[in-house]
Amino acid sequence: MKTLSSAIALFAAVCSASTFAGEAGSQLIKFGAASVSYNNDSTELKDSTGLPLTPAGITASAEDSNVALLEYDYFVTDDWSIQLAAGVPPTVKLTAGGTAAALGNVGETSVLTPAVLGLYHFDLADKLSAYVGAGVNYTKFNDVKIYENYEQAFGGASTGSIDDNIGPVVKLGASYAMNENWSVDLAYSHYWVTSDIEVTTDTPQIGKVTRSISIDADPDIFSMTVGYQF
Structure with a gap:
C-alpha cells in the first residue's frame, strides 16, 4: 500500500502542472527488457486429506527473473495515453521455503502478464518527460512443472496448476527524446x-x-525500453 500511496501522491502533484509531453492521436511502440523482483508472502502448504501427511511450516516463493518487453501507447489527448504492456512469457522457478528449504527449486511455470494502463505525461525539460499512471493486469500461468525432488519428498508423480489472477498495477517512468521519433525510457511498475x-x-x-x-x-518491475513514436 505504501507503493500505491506514493504513486497517487505523485499523480496528484503533477496533474496540476501544464503538460506538453505528447500529441493527441500519436502512437508509441516501445521494446526492451525488464528485471522482475518478487515480494513473496506465502501461506503454508496444506493437503486435502485431513491426515498428518504434510509437515508444518512449508512455504514457497517465486524466483526473480528477467523478461523482454513490448509496450504500445495511444495518446488520447496531448497528456493522456492508454498503454498496453506485455512481455515474452518468462519461465519462473518456484522454490520451497520454511521447513522444506533444503529442497530448493521444486517447480516452474511460464508467466504471461499483459496489462492495460492509463498514463499521464508531463514535460520535465526540453527533451525529458515523465509519466505516472495505473491500470489492471491479467496474469496467466502456463506449463506448470513439478520437479523430481518434490515428487521424491512427497511420495509420487505430481502435477501442478496455478489459478489465473487479475489485479491492479501502478507505474511511473521517464523518457528522453533522442530525436522526433526515437526515445529511451526508464520505468518502475x-x-x-x-x-x-x-x-x-x-x-x-x-x-x-x-x-x-x-x-x-x-x-516490482524495473524496465529499460527504446521507443518509436509516429
Missing part, C-alpha cells in the same frame, strides 16, 4: 499478483493427494 497453487501427487499408499499453497508474489 508494481503489480499485485496472487498465485493460488495446487499440486496433486499420485501416492501408491492412499492414491491422489492434493496440496495447496498461495503466494502473494507482487512483483
Whole structure:
C-alpha cells in the first residue's frame, strides 16, 4: 500500500502542472527488457486429506527473473495515453521455503502478464518527460512443472496448476527524446499478483493427494525500453 500511496501522491502533484509531453492521436511502440523482483508472502502448504501427511511450516516463493518487453501507447489527448504492456512469457522457478528449504527449486511455470494502463505525461525539460499512471493486469500461468525432488519428498508423480489472477498495477517512468521519433525510457511498475497453487501427487499408499499453497508474489518491475513514436 505504501507503493500505491506514493504513486497517487505523485499523480496528484503533477496533474496540476501544464503538460506538453505528447500529441493527441500519436502512437508509441516501445521494446526492451525488464528485471522482475518478487515480494513473496506465502501461506503454508496444506493437503486435502485431513491426515498428518504434510509437515508444518512449508512455504514457497517465486524466483526473480528477467523478461523482454513490448509496450504500445495511444495518446488520447496531448497528456493522456492508454498503454498496453506485455512481455515474452518468462519461465519462473518456484522454490520451497520454511521447513522444506533444503529442497530448493521444486517447480516452474511460464508467466504471461499483459496489462492495460492509463498514463499521464508531463514535460520535465526540453527533451525529458515523465509519466505516472495505473491500470489492471491479467496474469496467466502456463506449463506448470513439478520437479523430481518434490515428487521424491512427497511420495509420487505430481502435477501442478496455478489459478489465473487479475489485479491492479501502478507505474511511473521517464523518457528522453533522442530525436522526433526515437526515445529511451526508464520505468518502475508494481503489480499485485496472487498465485493460488495446487499440486496433486499420485501416492501408491492412499492414491491422489492434493496440496495447496498461495503466494502473494507482487512483483516490482524495473524496465529499460527504446521507443518509436509516429
